[in-house]
Amino acid sequence: MTGLDWPALMKAGMGGLRLTPDQFWRLSPAELALMLGIADAPAPLCRAQLDDLLARYPDPERMNDG
Numbered sequence: 001m002t003g004l005d006w007p008a009l010m011k012a013g014m015g016g017l018r019l020t021p022d023q024f025w026r027l028s029p030a031e032l033a034l035m036l037g038i039a040d041a042p043a044p045l046c047r048a049q050l051d052d053l054l055a056r057y058p059d060p061e062r063m064n065d066g
Helices: 006-016 021-026 029-036 047-056
Strands: none
Touching: 006 021, 006 029
């Protein structure tokens, strides 16, 4: 037992993503999860985190060309 819900993954891959059976079975579980948007990925930055980065690493002053 792998712990994966293969019938649901097959339905999502071949039904939702419209993969052929050959394409589906050539994917690794990690690749399939990424395509389905269920991969373990870091959350996107929130506004507070972006503001913190901007404060710590400000853009250098731009020089005028004229």
